[in-house]
Amino acid sequence: EPEVTQTPSHQVTQMGQEVILRCVPISNHLYFYWYRQILGQKVEFLVSFYNNEISEKSEIFDDQFSVERPDGSNFTLKIRSTKLEDSAMYFCASSGRGTSGNTIYFGEGSWLTVV
Amino acid sequence: GESVGLHLPTLSVQEGDNSIINCAYSNSASDYFIWYKQESGKGPQFIIDIRSNMDKRQGQRVTVLLNKTVKHLSLQIAATQPGDSAVYFCAEKANQKVTFGTGTKLQVIP
Numbered sequence: 001e002p003e004v005t006q007t008p009s010h011q012v013t014q015m016g017q018e019v020i021l022r023c024v025p026i027s028n029h030l031y032f033y034w035y036r037q038i039l040g041q042k043v044e045f046l047v048s049f050y051n052n053e054i055s056e057k058s059e060i061f062d063d064q065f066s067v068e069r070p071d072g073s074n075f076t077l078k079i080r081s082t083k084l085e086d087s088a089m090y091f092c093a094s095s096g097r098g099t100s101g102n103t104i105y106f107g108e109g110s111w112l113t114v115v
Numbered sequence: 116g117e118s119v120g121l122h123l124p125t126l127s128v129q130e131g132d133n134s135i136i137n138c139a140y141s142n143s144a145s146d147y148f149i150w151y152k153q154e155s156g157k158g159p160q161f162i163i164d165i166r167s168n169m170d171k172r173q174g175q176r177v178t179v180l181l182n183k184t185v186k187h188l189s190l191q192i193a194a195t196q197p198g199d200s201a202v203y204f205c206a207e208k209a210n211q212k213v214t215f216g217t218g219t220k221l222q223v224i225p
Contacts, residue, residue: 004158031211042218043159043204048211056211091158104149104213106158 002026004107006092012113013082021077021110023092032075033093033104034067036060043091049075082114127222134192136219138205141186145207145214150179150190152201153218159204162190197223 005024013019025032034046047057049067066078075094079086089111095104128134140148146167151159165172165179165188172179178191188205202218 033211033213035215043153043206043215045212045214050211058212103161103164104208105161106151108158109156 002105004092004094004105006090006107006110008110009108010111010113012115015084015114016081019079019082019086019112021079021090021092021112023075023077023107024073025075025092025094026105027073029094029096029105031055031095031104032067032069033095034077035091035093035106036088037091037109038088046077046090079112082112084114087112087114124217125220125222127224128195129224130195130197132195134190134195134199134221136190136192136203136205136221138188138190138216139186140188140205140207140216142207142209142214143186144209147208148179148181148188149206149208149213150177150188151204151206151215152199153204154201159215162203192221195221195223197225199223 004026007022032049035043036046037043045058047061047067048055052069064080068076089109091106091109093104093106149164150162152162153159163174163177163179165181170181176193180189192199200221200223202220204218205216206213
């Protein structure tokens with residue numbers, strides 16, 4: 001069964017450093033998403049991406065965050081200068097068309113620990 | 116604003132019994148609803164979904180009910196098994212944004 005894959009599974013970084021989280025969405029999907037989940041809390045929407053541009057973003061997704069689809073398969077989340085409160089599990093997701101009724105599939109997540 | 120919330124943070128059921136997990140939503144613009152299961156340290160796993168023009172949908176051992184009048188969503192799990200123990204999130208979708216509820220932890224008692 002096709003799946004969303006994410007790397008790294010866990011990354012520890014020093015505060016102020018840049019981090020890039022990588023994702024390979026399901027191959028025929030068109031919509032891509034990043035979510036995050038702080039330990040013990042609910043999953044929070046960060047950003048959705050379609051046709052090489054951001055289609056929607058949350059208030060969490062400030063200027064420190066950016067997304068990119070550098071080639072036909074990868075989708076990345078960059079955090080420019082990490083803060084302690086960026087420590088969380090980051091989930092990439094993708095869906096076929098993004099219209100109602102199309103399932104969003106999640107990857108297993110990348111644990112980011114900022115120290 | 117929009118919000119999705121769950122009535123019960125923790126639900127304990129005996130193995131073999133049926134489980135019902137409830138969810139309230141407030142964004143009337145949402146047109147698609149999903150239930151996800153999340154096991155510890157893993158990503159949300161799709162269970163079942165329902166469009167806003169439906170009120171019931173059944174899968175294998177799971178049923179989702181949607182009541183748009185009171186903005187209520189429920190997940191029914193038949194013959195609950197130990198492997199069903201996890202946190203269950205309801206989620207609503209409007210445009211390109213999926214908003215998750217706070218989650219209900221389901222504990223299955225052997």
